[in-house]
Amino acid sequence: MEKPIIFSIDDDQQVLNAIARDLKVKYSSQYKIISTASAKEALERITELKNESRAIAMFICDQRMPEMQGIEFFEEALKIYPEAKRVLLTAYSDTEAAINAINKVQLDYYLMKPWDPAEDRLYPVIDDLLTDWQSNYKPDFKGLRVIGYQYSPLSHNIKDYLAGNLIPYLWLDIEKNPEAQHLLEINKLDKEQLPVVLLEDGMILKRPDVATLADSIGSNPEITAEMYDVVIIGAGPAGLAAAVYGASEGLRTLVIERKAPGGQAGTSSRIENYLGFPSGLTGADLTRRAISQARRLGAEFLSPKEVIDIKQVDNYKVITLGDGQEINCRSIIITTGVDYRKLETKGIEDFTGAGIYYGAAITEASACKDKSVYIVGGGNSAGQSAVYLSKFANKVYIIVRKDSLSYTMSSYLIQQISDLPNIEVLIDTEIREAKGDTHLENLIIEHLPTGKITTGDAAALYIFIGAKPFTDWLGTAVQRDQKGFIETGRDLTAYPEFTKQWKLKRDPFLLETSLPGIFAAGDVRSGAMNRVASAVGEGSMAISFVHKYLAEN
Template identity: 65%
Template sequence: MTNLPLIFCIDDDAQVLRAIVRDIKNKYREKYRVVSTTVVKEALDSLLEMKNKGETVAMFLTDQRMPEMDGVTFLEHARKFFPDAKRVLLTAYSDTDAAIKAINTVQLDYYLVKPWDPPEEKLYPIIDELLDEWQGAYRPEFRGIKVLGYPYSRDSHAVKDFLAGNLIPYQWMDIQTSDEGEQLLALNKLTRANLPVVFMEDGSYLCKPGIADIAAKVGMNPHIKHDMYDVVIIGAGPAGLAAGVYGASEGLKTLLIERRAPGGQAGTSSRIENYLGFPTGLSGAELTRRAITQATRLGTEFITPQSVKDIKQSGGYNKIILDDGREINTRAIVITTGVDYRKLDTKGVADFTGAGIYYGAAMTEATACKGRDVFIVGVATLRDRRPCTFPSLRVTCSSSSAKKI
């Protein structure tokens, strides 16, 4: 398993490194992933990459005498990235004074005098005790996309809304309350002026990214496979997804274009109870997932996020021009663009839309509203009085338009 905690071994002597790695793997390979290097610079360079990826280091085992950097100095650097990792120094008898001093300087957990044969007596009992102590406080890191930003930021909301709408798991970090978020900024030499920042699973990151940039990073900009399609559907709400299923099931070359995320307005709903075939209801996300799976299995192709700029006719065929300039030829076009929300025309609303004022029933900002006052305008759309998903919300409803912001 690639998401196991790490035991990181560093020693410039390749023979000693092979020995310690062999002994550690023999005992701990089932619960820990063992990585090693003879080059200190390589180990230093990997610290930031591991932190950005969300890796967890349970223990550093490092030699004291290395030509590029001594072991205590390396542990000082490593502690900035993984302060909770156990720190063990491999020493010769002549290095014990430095090891004892390191107990105070880097909170060294143990110094291990070489050689450690037999490991059953001189290595495993020590490592067992340290790892048991570490496991007591261990909480697995989230492995995936991390979004770092301000809670009432239009740009941050756009990123979260796109990821949630496309069913891409991510972790939200509020820069105002997340110590880990502050640490990620500092370690990558970024400032709050760079927000929002999206950290990808591979350890790379994007500052103030556009939706197209994120889509490209997660592999959501597929190539157009055919010169000519039988039918192109514009809009991937429930109607568009259904059209994609029916078109592909009849053997037609079918392409579905969506400017934001599949599912449309229904895809953001926490519960849908009036959809055919689901008497107990289902969430918009589940409906979207099922429909996409069915459509792609039958052969429907997707392009998202992408908008249509123009539609023309040429030589008896329809030509669709996308925002990025690509052209698609098709025999038929089905437009299922759904509806737009009716916007409040109250002065000030536009300035805060996406930054404290939201349209629809999306769950994207729900957790950020926990414990806060929430005002809902337009109670005519509420069909029942079901208990709120977040009972700590204080909700006030109004059937009239907002008069003042």
Template identity: 50%
Template structure:
């Protein structure tokens, strides 16, 4: 298999040679470095590579070239290699045009000349772009295969778990793929209940539990130690931030997460207003980076569910679903929220069979050329609609309010308005879901009355509910289940305070001393990824203050 290509484009031969030499020195072992002296030559090269079935990872083009500017070239390259990263090499005077191109031409990044030394000004940017590209790169596959029908709850759960843990696999539907039938016969699985998993080493799993699957793909399901300084419950943005700061500051840190790093934010198809990422990044990419960062500092991750927390003198014990307990000085609750359930006939019965809560990005490609319905009008719904619009024939957003203005960021509203196959229906909602074995149609209420429409996919984003039912009653919550902390514990007459310590609670400390909370699960939190990261970070500072009393 030939190596993926990095294509450098510049009409100045000396500059082009310098770029190529720098690229070969750093990336020549993993990528084929090609050059082109003009925009048209670059397009011809891309056409030839496409015809041969080669992959292009990155196109790095100068802006000022006769006949075709760099921005125009990168726009046209997108039609040939839509997944390739595209970066512009500009003079300082062209930076405004480059920034505009990020928004209009959707280029990935721009770099200014000169880029010397490349170790500081070129390689860090290209490393990030190539790493992001590699996450979506699909080389000829020889790894895990998941065999199961589309309309199966367990099949969906397996694929979703693998995708969110960023385990590469190929999904084969036995109703459509001859390879699936051949594999079932080869491994004697024809009479087994699906899904079935066939690994690269020839071993198989049939209808695995989540724990079995986690262990088989190499996730840790039992803690290495009996005692930690800090146990973080939940690996969303708040939990991951706490892991990074806790581990980097010397705390023995364990992060316990039952599904996958990233939490609800991890299923976001695109976050475009996160500081430091001008072209945006996916929730999965953010989670992957944070996980790697925390792991590098020594944080330990455990794929397990915490079903209780209890205090034993100065120790805080996290009780696992498998019956084990992990002891620590401090616990941080960062379990986030889940989407509220849509309480209309048929939805519960068809959940996982065409009805999904959250983005369920694993289903996006299955929706190709279909009509997709999205319920909700906040950012998460808008991001999902934009993602599904890449595959679906039509995406219909059903919004309860009179517009998107009150609940969605302006940049998303503008993107939705500019996307021809997204339709927004206000004052609308789902009244009933129909189908035998899978979603087949929806009864929708709108300003002009009710109508029944064919449907194969419904994605629901109707507000957040905290995941706090597992907590003991000593951890105080507001009437909606969000965890009270800090000054909220001492508001006279508002909540019956059970704070017994002589000192005041720390800002993010719950009603149980030594148990802290951060992120969306906290009462009064701002439901944004950036604010969750901030809370997880500053929680560690209060944890240090708490530990200083020992």
């Protein structure tokens, strides 16, 4: 297979030679390095490369050039290779232009000249950007293929699992893709057996559940230790942060996730206000980075596996999984997060997974092209999903019971929504019924102040309401508040049951539950701030308390 290309452009021949030299030293084994001193020549060349179906991973371009400025070059190059990473070479005086380019051409990085030593100032940046590009790069596809009906709940579950676990796959709609029908015919498969998953080794899975799929593709490794220092239950931002810090500090660390890593944040189409990412990042990108970091440091992952019980045995704890498997550990951090509350409206349950989805369901966005979609909810997750879906749908409606989004949504998102002409906010509004045949087709909507009823065509409905903690599996020994969130630290002293149960001379640590050595962090914890950054902070902090607990035992 031909190597992807790193393309550098600079009219200063000395600088061009230097960047080409440094790139070849580190990347020539995996990438073809192309350089030119002319921006116009570069545009002509990349057009030829596009016609030849060559992949360009990155453009590195100087800002000040006689034929056109670097930003102007990126504007044209983006039209041909929108997925290529963009690095602007700048002098100190060009810093303002570089910052403006972040928004104008979605600049990935601006690199100050000179960049010596390359090992410190060039290679770490290029490594990170190329890793990002590789995670989204799709050459001639040779991986998993999923064939099914667009509005099949089982098909949705499979796609959701693969996407959530960052496993590349090709979706083939049996009703729209000729290749899907051809594959069924040559493999003598019936439509009643859909969805089917074709693995890379030729194995065919017929109507697999997520657990069967995970086992078949080897994404569910075996437990390797007889005793873990810490087991983290839940792989959202809090759990992933705990995994990174636990593993980096020498703890034998295991993360158990019942669905897909990332939690609700992992499905976010764009997180704009996370520290250190001026142009924002997707929830999937944040999740991928965290998993990669945790694994590199030694953390282990089990997914999808569901925990059904925790019990204390002597001086250690035993975790029981849904399949009966048991895991021994010295401490536990619960970071199971929250689920969206079920919408108990007529027809909703009938079409869940068939046009109605809880959460972002990014895997279904492309099916909404040129159609009308609805979102229920007024929080940031709903707003981010609306902005993302507006790129596909003809019209996006946001349904909120209150008279404004300002009560629950960040101002930057409200501004983005107001700037998009195909998003409409329906205030003081509720859904009364969902209708359709085999999938969602219409929504009956009521304007609460007037009682006016309208019917709207709906290709999809995305639900982002409420926050129900995933704690029903916990026994009564772990104290929870009236809504089911886990109580920790000094807040436990308000419960009479706790004073009878707690036997240690010390008070519980800040994030410790009513059971010594079991901690809670992130959205599942009572009183937690529902933000990605705060969840990451709590997950990191929990490890410090784990160390204190282990020192006692």
